Amino acid sequence: MERNKGKTSKGIILVLILLTISLSILLYFTYNEYLEYNNILKDNKELNSKINILNKEYTKELDIKKELEYNENTLNNIEEEIIKLKEEVFSLASKLEDKITNSESNYKIAYLTFDDGPYLSTDEVLDILDKYKVKATFFTIGLDKDICYDNNNYSCAETYKKEVDLGHTIANHTYTHAIFRGLYNSTTSFISDVKRQETLIEERTGVKTNIVRFPGGSSTARGLKESIINELRNLGYGWADWTANDGDGGYLPNTTVAWNNFTNSINENIEVVLFHDYSNITISILPKAIEYLQDNNYILLPLFYNSIKVNK
Ligand SMILES: [Zn+2]
Known part of the structure; x- marks a missing residue:
């Protein structure tokens, strides 16, 4: 009896010791994970505030540039400063993309893109973006843009430069956008259309484009897609489709449908949003769309x- 009692208490002590050891190990790992998590959170916060500060500085420099249009020397310095800041923003954005991909960030990124312009209505898009201090991407075409498609009394020739001066990315959507009239006849026809638009943008803005969007999306190129991508790569171009949109490329009956399309399409941590700068419905939901993305932790x-x- 006594002996059994002794055995039982020894057993209990052993179990208690083992339990204490396991708990200590568990605590040790949990604490370490907690520390690591805290570090990641801190990193993300720092990265985000750096991007915000740089974006603000970048906007400020662009404003100063506008004021100093006639002073060439100062203007040259400012141009260099702007390029430097832009590169810094992009390199931080690249780091943030990595963190988001590795699930190490609470932040998300949305790239707003506007296709087929410039139109007269592009000015309204630019005003809204400016009001929210948001920079976007314009996939421009070239066909007859000296006359605005949506109003023949105006010229849209200056809009390319305006997009660049306001700090947006100007990109290449081919010169003719002629999906059903020859653009996709061959790799050569596609590439020469891209080069033609590259020349037009370079002449009007001084910027050499390095991002293409296939009119209709890359799947429209069908059997030519791989060969076109190879050629684009040789020319130093990357290409981008989209992951979200409000349906403004097709028939949209009203803003409610556009809004529902848009919010339903936002579900990835890094979104490329397709809009068209000719769409009045998109323009009317744009302020709300920007606020929606920002409220949902997206950096634009x-x-x-x-x-x-x-x-690539
Ligand atoms: Zn298009």
Whole structure:
């Protein structure tokens, strides 16, 4: 009896010791994970506030540039400063993309893109973006843009430069956008249309484009897709499709449908949002759409060549 009692208490002590050891190990690992998690949170916060500060500085420099249009020397310095800041923003954005991809960030990124312009209505898009201090990407075409499609009494020739001066990314959507009239006849026809638009943008803005969007999306190229991508790569181009949209490329009966399409399509941590700058419905929901994304922890940025959303 006594002996059994002794055995039982020894057993209990052993179990208690083992339990204490396991608990200590568990506590040790949990604490370490907690520390690591805290570090990641801190990193993310720092990264985000850096991007915000740089974006603000970038906007400020652009404003100063506008004021100093006639002073060439100062203007040259400012141009360099702007390029430097832009590169810094893009390199931080690249780091944030990595963190988001590795589930190490609470932040998300949305790249707003506007296709087929410039139109007269592009000015309204630019005003809204400016009001929210948001930079976006314009996939422009070239066909007869000296006359605005949506109002023949106006010229849209200056709009390319305006997009660049306001700090947005200007990108290449081919010169003719002629999906059913020859663009996709061959790799050569597609590439020469891209080069034609590249020349037009360079002449009007001084910027050499390095991002293409296939009119109709890359799947429209069908059997030519791989060969076109190879050629684009040789020319230093990346290309981008989209992951979200409000349906403004097709028939949209009203803003409610557009809004529902838009919010239903936002579900990835890094979104490329397709809009068209000719769409009055998109323009009317744009302020709310920007607020919706920001409220859902999205940082809104312009596309850049090294982004993981730009295929190479
Ligand atoms: Zn298009």
